[in-house]
Amino acid sequence: MSQAQPTLNASIPPESAGRRFDAALAELFPDYSRSRLSTWIKAGDVLLDGEQVIPRHIVHGGEQVEIKVRMQREVSASPEPIDLDIRFEDADLIVVNKPAGLIVHPGAGNPDGTLQNALLHHDPDLAGIPRAGLVHRLDKNTSGLMVVARTLRAHTALVEQLSARTVHRQYEALVYGPMVAGGKVDQPIGRHPVDRLRQAVREDGREAVTHYRVREKFRIMTLVECRLETGRTHQIRVHMAHVRHPIVGDLSYGNLRLPKGATPELIEALRGFRRQALHAERLEFQHPASGETVKIEVARPADMEALINTVREDSLAFAGGK
Helix, strand or coil: CECCCCEEEEECCHHHCCCEHHHHHHHHCCCCCHHHHHHHHHCCCEEECCECCCCCCECCCCCEEEEECCCECCCCCCCCCCCCCEEEECCCEEEEEECCCCCCCCECCECCCCHHHHHHHHCHHHHHCHHHHECCCCCCCCEEEEEEECCHHHHHHHHHHHHCCCCEEEEEEEEECCCCCCEEEECCEEECCCCCCCEEECCCCECCEEEEEEEEECCCEEEEEEEECCCCCCHHHHHHHHCCCCECCCCCCCCCCCCCCCCHHHHHHHHHCCCCCEEEEEEEEECCCCCCEEEEECCCCHHHHHHHHHHHHHHHHHHHCC
């Protein structure tokens, strides 16, 4: 389904002289990414002084540009009336608190019932934005904050901020083992060589950096704060397992551990917690329209709060029994 869009006209400014055509256009029309503009140039939908040119054509300044904007429906998912926990919303952005168990994008075996379906019901115009405005993701069983772009300009700006690593994404995780101090994991991540559903630290993987610090120590576990410098699939889960502190409840990268001497309540809580104890608690980024800093935090969900309280009580009980 196409969206009606105007023909855009502009002049190449003198200061763009000597630059590639696609680069000059990206500055003239910040609503659209450079890759999208390049696609339109190649398709013949962008004219320079009435002529078709290639993206790497060098401009001199003063040329006239005409763009026939051809926006297509970017997503094929159907709107569904699924409740959203919206923590921030304006004309450019939506920030949602995703519950554990909700898949972000439709895919094989999950054609509906996703966050994307819910967003399209909330704002049908998101059908014209790549991935319905979703610029990053959370795993199905990770809870917490996600930012959604409502305009092409916001989408382009947020993608650029993520690429420049200026978006602050902070998580809370409960991990196995007593951790002495915080640190940094700088290990590349790629697809697991055997299990295609998992990721792994591997030399030929993509750069991945996770910073972590101890928030609270228990006798058999540690509550940590994690900050992403990059955003690889399953990054925190893979990195915590790599340093031998897998996330509690994460059976893909660890296993169920029932600590010696654990209280019955802790054993029951660990057996009943069927997801990774990982929560995206804070987002901080530059608003794509105003330029102001947006800071949003959300408390950990009730299931994770209950698990942490049980772990804490186990530690107190163990200390009191010594």
